[in-house]
Amino acid sequence: xxxxxxxxxxxxxxxxxxxxxxxxxxxxxxxxxxxxxxxxxxxxxxxxxxxxxxxxxxxxxxxxxxxxxxxxxxxxxxxxxxxxxxxxxxxxxxxxxxxxxxxxxxxxxxxxxxxx
Amino acid sequence: xxxxxxxxxxxxxxxxxxxxxxxxxxxxxxxxxxxxxxxxxxxxxxxxxxxxxxxxxxxxxxxxxxxxxxxxxxxxxxxxxxxxxxxxxxxxxxxxxxxxxxxxxxxxxxxxxx
Numbered sequence: 176x177x178x179x180x181x182x183x184x185x186x187x188x189x190x191x192x193x194x195x196x197x198x199x200x201x202x203x204x205x206x207x208x209x210x211x212x213x214x215x216x217x218x219x220x221x222x223x224x225x226x227x228x229x230x231x232x233x234x235x236x237x238x239x240x241x242x243x244x245x246x247x248x249x250x251x252x253x254x255x256x257x258x259x260x261x262x263x264x265x266x267x268x269x270x271x272x273x274x275x276x277x278x279x280x281x282x283x284x285x286x287x288x289x290x291x
Numbered sequence: 292x293x294x295x296x297x298x299x300x301x302x303x304x305x306x307x308x309x310x311x312x313x314x315x316x317x318x319x320x321x322x323x324x325x326x327x328x329x330x331x332x333x334x335x336x337x338x339x340x341x342x343x344x345x346x347x348x349x350x351x352x353x354x355x356x357x358x359x360x361x362x363x364x365x366x367x368x369x370x371x372x373x374x375x376x377x378x379x380x381x382x383x384x385x386x387x388x389x390x391x392x393x394x395x396x397x398x399x400x401x402x403x404x405x
Contacts, residue, residue, distance in 0.1 A: 179333070207391060207392060209392075211396075216398075217398055218295075218382060218396040218397050218398040218399055219334070219382065219384075219396040220396075221394070224392050226392055265333050265334070267333070269391050278336050278339070278347060279334075279336065279391065279394070281333030281334050281335070282333050283331065283332050283333050284331075284332070284333055
């Protein structure tokens with residue numbers, strides 16, 4: 176069974192500073208990895224995903240993440256954050272061999288708070 | 292293209308009452324999911340449908356929760372009777388078959404059980 180650990184429940188940062196949100200996963204099989212963002216009172220929106228190929232993945236809103244198989248990590252980064260990036264971010268994993276391929280396992284989330 | 296529609300947006304009930312949530316997936320999406328998101332936690336899969344058949348309901352508390360997807364389009368999730376710990380946001384999501392990388396979520400129904 177897979178699991179996801181988001182190491183920080185809250186990350187406060189000043190505007191225009193860089194940020195890294197950490198995510199580690201465990202799985203006995205190959206996985207797909209995802210980062211979702213949830214703005215207040217809204218549903219989940221996909222930021223980026225790793226399926227295969229290049230380990231550096233670029234997503235929307237200037238975010239990127241790097242898949243590190245040896246460290247089983249998929250950390251999310253942005254070089255310069257904006258106030259509008261304030262939201263909750265969820266890392267998720269899916270087993271690529273699962274018959275349903277639909278069971279996304281989510282971490283508990285990291286609340287990013289960008290201060291002016 | 293229209294997104295995943297859910298209603299109601301908010302619902303407040305007392306414990307032991309019944310409640311139902313509705314989801315209309317993106318047109319053509321055969322796979323539909325219901326997730327439960329408790330405050331401070333990530334979403335947890337409750338049930339997955341492929342057309343009108345259940346693919347995975349291993350985490351659905353079947354003594355009180357039920358879900359159906361008649362005609363393979365809209366879906367309803369019901370709780371009867373509700374407990375305090377059912378307070379959560381219930382998210383519906385849909386995708387084409389085996390296309391987890393293109394999963395679309397609705398805005399959710401926020402349930403408060405008093």
